[in-house]
Amino acid sequence: MGKPLKIIHVVGARPNFIKIASILRACKKTSKIESLLVHTGQHYTENMSKIFFKDLDIPFPDIDLEVGSDSHAQQTAEIMKHFEPVVLEHNPDAILVVGDVNSTIACALVAAKLGVKTVHVEAGLRSFDRTMPEEVNRILTDAISDLLFVTEPSGLVNLKREGIDGTKVHFVGNVMIDTLELHKKKASNSRILDELNLLVGQYVVVTLHRPSNVDQHQALIRILNALAEIQKEIKIVFPIHPRTYKQLTANRLMQKTKDLPNMLLIKPLGYLNFLKLMSESKVVITDSGGIQEETTILGIPCLTVRENTERPITITEGTNVLVGTDTNRIVGSYRESLNKARLHTRPKFWDGIASERIVRILLNCL
Ligand code: UD1
Numbered sequence: 530m531g532k533p534l535k536i537i538h539v540v541g542a543r544p545n546f547i548k549i550a551s552i553l554r555a556c557k558k559t560s561k562i563e564s565l566l567v568h569t570g571q572h573y574t575e576n577m578s579k580i581f582f583k584d585l586d587i588p589f590p591d592i593d594l595e596v597g598s599d600s601h602a603q604q605t606a607e608i609m610k611h612f613e614p615v616v617l618e619h620n621p622d623a624i625l626v627v628g629d630v631n632s633t634i635a636c637a638l639v640a641a642k643l644g645v646k647t648v649h650v651e652a653g654l655r656s657f658d659r660t661m662p663e664e665v666n667r668i669l670t671d672a673i674s675d676l677l678f679v680t681e682p683s684g685l686v687n688l689k690r691e692g693i694d695g696t697k698v699h700f701v702g703n704v705m706i707d708t709l710e711l712h713k714k715k716a717s718n719s720r721i722l723d724e725l726n727l728l729v730g731q732y733v734v735v736t737l738h739r740p741s742n743v744d745q746h747q748a749l750i751r752i753l754n755a756l757a758e759i760q761k762e763i764k765i766v767f768p769i770h771p772r773t774y775k776q777l778t779a780n781r782l783m784q785k786t787k788d789l790p791n792m793l794l795i796k797p798l799g800y801l802n803f804l805k806l807m808s809e810s811k812v813v814i815t816d817s818g819g820i821q822e823e824t825t826i827l828g829i830p831c832l833t834v835r836e837n838t839e840r841p842i843t844i845t846e847g848t849n850v851l852v853g854t855d856t857n858r859i860v861g862s863y864r865e866s867l868n869k870a871r872l873h874t875r876p877k878f879w880d881g882i883a884s885e886r887i888v889r890i891l892l893n894c895l
Pocket residue numbers: 542543544571572573574577578598599629630631632662663738770771772775
């Protein structure tokens with residue numbers, strides 16, 4: 530038997546941990562792959578990073594670049610500067626990046642420049658909105674990757690339009706759903722509803738962190754006004770992302786939001802507690818990419834406070850609705866969603882074994 534394929538897997542931010550958990554698990558099942566895990570340190574606080582390693586049994590990172598927060602250019606540059614020596618020292622056969630965060634493009638670019646094969650998991654998604662930092666990361670990462678793994682049919686269409694060689698592209702499904710399927714039983718035992726004093730189906734979950742929503746003062750106010758209306762009708766649980774926390778405190782909106790009688794502001798939750806919280810909720814209101822997908826599988830109505838989505842299958846499957854940031858539109862959409870039956874849909878290959886497909890292709894193509 531020849532030497533195993535050496536792959537450096539890269540994680541940096543919250544959604545990366547959830548995606549890499551199932552990929553690493555699948556890689557571990559074969560002796561033909563040797564995995565090394567690099568954490569860039571883009572996210573670093575306990576409840577944005579460490580908790581996911583515990584909840585999802587992700588091995589401790591082999592290398593932590595500890596870059597922390599900064600402007601886009603500084604952060605991307607720091608990751609590149611720290612990642613290049615790691616690639617040179619370990620001389621991998623490939624590096625594997627997931628999603629669309631700054632760590633994704635930074636490490637892909639380092640590998641491409643060193644002539645190391647680059648694998649992109651969750652390729653081809655496009656919001657067609659270049660003011661969104663992730664859209665730039667997506668387009669660039671796909672342009673320099675050697676193997677592109679796609680979650681939904683729109684990804685195939687987008688990559689073809691951009692002239693990406695079709696032999697590099699593989700439609701494998703969604704590794705985030707692999708992780709959901711693997712952990713849903715464990716998550717069902719979470720005590721989070723009792724801890725927060727919530728009843729099944731009688732609360733709404735809110736998450737917000739897109740700069741276009743939380744760094745734009747007027748947009749943030751419009752969304753908060755909608756939440757203030759909705760909480761008159763149902764309890765809201767709002768785990769606050771650190772970017773949002775910063776904006777709420779800087780703009781003296783935190784106390785005002787906290788004072789709403791039916792609004793529960795909490796810290797970001799670990800994966801198992803958050804999965805339980807979503808699973809038992811009436812409606813989810815979010816601007817997260819991953820949560821649009823998870824609610825599709827859970828069959829929970831999702832109101833996405835954006836004008837576009839890079840994940841159009843969540844719309845066509847019927848669980849997700851784009852509601853923008855207009856106060857009345859959000860409130861009206863919330864009320865409409867109450868009449869919707871819970872859907873049981875499953876996009877093609879969102880079946881819990883996308884990572885296994887990826888591993889098979891890695892072994893054949895690298
Ligand atoms: C990043 C990703 C975004 C992803 C999100 C997932 C980019 C460009 N953005 O956005 O695509 O959807 O993660 O959550 O890569 N902070 C902490 N603790 C942490 C991390 C951040 O307090 O562990 C604070 C810092 O003040 C930081 C701010 O949050 O400045 C934003 O963090 P950053 O990683 O720059 O962007 P996110 O908004 O988290």
